Amino acid sequence: MDIIDKKKLARIIIALVLFLVAEIIVHLGLTDGQYGLWIQFGLFLVPYLIAGYDVLARAGRGIVHGQIFDENFLMSVATIGAFALVFFPDAEPHMAEGAAVMLFYQVGELFQDYAVGKSRKSIADMMDIAPEFANVMKDGELVQVDPYDVAINDEIVIKPGERVPLDGIIVSGKSQLDTAALTGESVPRVVEEGAEVISGCVNMTGVIHVRVEKPYDQSTVQRILELVEEASERKARTENFITRFARYYTPVVVGMALILAIVPPLLFGQPWSSCVQSALVFLVVSCPCALVISVPLSFFGGIGAASKRGILIKGSSYLETLGSVDTVVFDKTGTLTNGSFNVVAVHAEHDVDPDHLLSYAAHAEAYSDHPIAVSVKESYSGIIDQAQIDHVEERSGQGVSAQINSHTVLVGNDKLMRAEQVPFHNCELVGTVLHIALDGAYIGHIVIADVLKDDAQAAIAGLRNAGVKKTVMLSGDREEVAIAVADRLGIDEVHAQLLPAEKVTCVEQLLSAQNEREKLAFVGDGINDAPVLMRADIGIAMGAMGSDAAIEAADIVLMDDKPSNIATAISIARKTMRIVWQNIIFAIGVKVVIMILALPFIGIATMWLAVFGDVGVACLAILNAMRALRVKG
């Protein structure tokens, strides 16, 4: 479908030309004769009918079906009224205005169609992440099928340049995936055998064979599309307000127009012509189009812009609430920190080589699967030579002792050191400290901690910039660890050593401490925190790529695990709400002002102004609403 209706455009141009010709004829005084007024009437009637016959036809049709308050009806009455003023002997002729109002109404409509069509298209482009086909291995042959027809455990082949059609696990091959359409992240993700791939990503470099894990209608891409499309069903309060407003606004204004046209002339002897003129102005501005189009468009634009950044908002009501969030509560692990342990420091005693320290620790922990042991081994860049290890002994709750190269090595916490009577000293860093002793002598310690995400600091600063007043961190971790993290990030309030159930209580306390206009958002990693996600005004789940539970429980889902996206989401929400309110105030304001100016005893507002108050305002409001679609950066 073409965005612009070419036939209509041509019609309006012809009408416009004829209208100008008529104006010139009138101004040259060629119609000054006896029947001049009627010639003028005819001259303007032609472009009027060419431009507006469809509006008149639809208005007639509406009357037949009892739909009297639509815009076609209002425009028809207003313009016919303008022409009819010729029958009032004391009135100036208004045929030119009648024709012009219809012309400009149509130009405005055309423009409005164009703007709406354009934003529909950009939304469609934004959601153009659905795969068109899947290559399935069937009896050793590759067949191209509809993604709907692929079953779980089928093997599909994804070539470079193709979109991943279904969620699955790579069985062979290696490639880079472009996840930008899902997460907004431009750095490609490297994947190889055993890795999970998510539908909607684009395969960039190599051919991969994937075993399908989920049917198409439950795959990530399909869920995202459903979410975004159904988002408009959960309407925001503002949206409902506008719908209700529109339902009453038009009949009320039409009623006022009627009263205005009849009452003053009958009761106060005002001239009919000026009162009817005021009434006509009322009719023209009585259409609520500027609002009923631009408000939902802004919300949809905001949701679309967010989804482009990998932020899924489940409804415009959530977008609205998110815009007024002033407290953000984080569950530390998985949101601000990676949730995995890493070696953050290796502190060797002054005469010891740190590499040796790490090497002893890695060898001693070689057989352990404990997360701490794993992180030590990961940070050790050398090769673990198992031939050197002997007599490994796990000391429950303390650590491990081992013979390495016939040296006795102890790796563990302060309890182990005390038990073995090794003098040691503590570290100034916060985290889990592993002390290491060699043949009974202390040689240093390794600090292991949950690492802050790269953008955690930027995330908190971003929230502040976006206008969030208070940040709170909840953690099940030890108090000193939690406080250290909070201090580094600049978080206002910390609650540590919480059990999962206590997190709900904590959020409830925070909720009851704030007044009704203040909103609280809770950010979790979607694992184990569903109750808190539901309890908060807004539940935000992070790192949700492929996690169904998180998508289910949260109101807002961040596809990747970058906490800085929360500030982005809040900024998008605030921008959207700003645009919505700008439009509401602008549209209602202009219309009210025009109505006041049109009152008979003021009588400044003309039909020209009224037509601006209708289609002009609608176009400006739509243009403003389209800003919500734009994604920064």
Added chain:
Amino acid sequence: MKRMYKLEGRLCGNCAAKIEDKVAKIDGVNKASVNFMTMKFTLDTADEKHADILEESKKIFDVIEPTCTIKA
């Protein structure tokens, strides 16, 4: 039964809201939504009445916005 239909033609937000309202009032409709941004009509009805309600919805579209039609 919940199904989604594509819409074609011109549709404004005001008409969409009016149509949504009217369709929702048909007996047997659980939920109706007319999305003028995505041009989609979602109809959730009692199973056995779905076809009838769809026909009735088409008539409502025809009255309120004759230039917009449901693509079956």
